[in-house]
Amino acid sequence: MILSARSFFRAGNAITQKQEADFFASIRLRNGTFKTTDHHRLDDLNMLVIREWQKLDLKPREIMDVGASSGISSLEWADALACAGIDAKIVATDLCMHARLVPLLPGYEVLVDRDGKVIQHILGNRPVRWSLDGPRDFFGGTGFLVAALNASARTLLPLTNGKRRGTDVLLVNPDARDSGRLSFADDDILAPNPEHLRGRFNAIRVANLLNRGYFDETQLRRAVDNLKDRLMGAGSYLIVNRTHADGSNNGTIFRLSETNQFEIVARMRDGSEIEDIVLSSDAAGA
Ligand SMILES: C[S@@+](CC[C@H](N)C(=O)[O-])C[C@H]1O[C@@H](n2cnc3c(N)ncnc32)[C@H](O)[C@@H]1O
Structure with missing residues (x-):
């Protein structure tokens, strides 16, 4: 049960x-989204991101995981980064934390x-x-x-x-809650950006949230503009992913260019279904 x-x-x-995954999958928020998540859901995506950063000898320190649900994927990402010698702090946010x-x-x-x-x-x-x-x-x-x-x-x-x-109560996995690498915050990616989040992050991941099934094109564009505004600028990364029903991850790693445009760095399988929206985002700041 x-x-x-x-x-x-x-x-x-x-x-x-399984009990934890079933519990989070049972929580539906008022905007119609579910807090569905699971352990090791994004492992292959984590490895792809780490390989990209290792190629360039990058060690991003300020990272945000948007729509993090229980925070278990944020914890696994922080642990995988630490194993690869990347000592990052991750701010895990969610509409309902x-x-x-x-x-x-x-x-x-x-x-x-x-x-x-x-x-x-x-x-x-x-x-x-x-x-x-x-x-x-x-x-x-x-x-x-x-x-x-x-x-x-x-x-x-x-x-x-x-x-x-x-x-x-803090709706997160107990190990994630106790991790020194993570902090948690409530956050609505469709609302105007709070000042303290603007221009702050080297990398932001948004997994299983910016789906066309959840949001319309206008909302997706607003979310991408907000994410862009939270990045530090040229050389910062945006990672957008969707896990399909068969468990496969389909995502794209984007990097901000000197002209403040997103460009594609790497893809996992089919890539993100909102690539076109990210690539055409031209907001100077939300
Ligand atoms: C399907 S879960 C994805 C969890 C995790 N990222 C993963 O891939 O396993 C989507 C999460 O986005 C959160 N969410 C929904 N609307 C949001 C919004 N407007 N801003 C931020 N988070 C939101 C939900 O609460 C939920 O925890």
């Missing part, structure tokens, strides 16, 4: 990789995002999603339960002052 957020945080290190467990009734609590919106109901120890899958959801009865819980939470959260009550 999929773990609830309560069980996930209680268990600490005592859960299997910090969340809150709020008790509403005896035996009923909710996991809420930073806007106070439910991203998981917890009945006893059983996780129940907030999103409805359309009319067929009601044939098996789950739809009625989801709809009833959504209505209950809507009523109860304001009464309990839900944004302030409850326990703050």
Whole structure:
């Protein structure tokens, strides 16, 4: 059975990789994206990036991993870099890194995002999603339960002052949380860039987020402009990847030229599905 957020945080290190992967895959955010991730998902991409940097004897120190979910891929990247003699600090960000467990009734609590919106109901120890899958959801009865819980939470959260009550939680893998190489931040890649992130990074990776299935062309362009604005300038790297259903990684490594244009340095399999958007990005700064 999929773990609830309560069980996930209680268990600490005592859960299997599969339990952890199933837990994150079960969390759907309010913008429709899922926190799906897994151990060793990006290993071959990490090796491709490291080989490129070794060829040029580069040792980037300031790295960002956008849409990092549990942070396990960020940790594995930091470890792989360290093994290759690249001592980098990675800022792992996500739209929903910090969340809150709020008790509403005896035996009923909710996991809420930073806007106070439910991203998981917890009945006893059983996780129940907030999103409805359309009319067929009601044939098996789950739809009625989801709809009833959504209505209950809507009523109860304001009464309990839900944004302030409850326990703050960091939605990340425990080893990633404790790593000295990583730091974590909430981040919306579609929002205007916070000043402290601008022009700061030698390399940024965005894996399994900037997909055409998730975002339209305007949103993808805005995200790429924001990423460009966070890079240090000429010689900085952007890595965009999508893992297909068969587990294969398809990504592109881009480098910023002296004229502030992205150029392709290397590809993994078919490359990124948004190469055209990245290559035509001409934002001087978002
Ligand atoms: C499918 S997961 C990918 C996780 C990891 N990068 C990987 O490849 O395994 C996508 C992540 O992007 C995050 N996300 C969704 N919308 C976002 C946004 N607008 N800004 C930043 N992160 C976002 C989600 O919370 C989720 O954790």
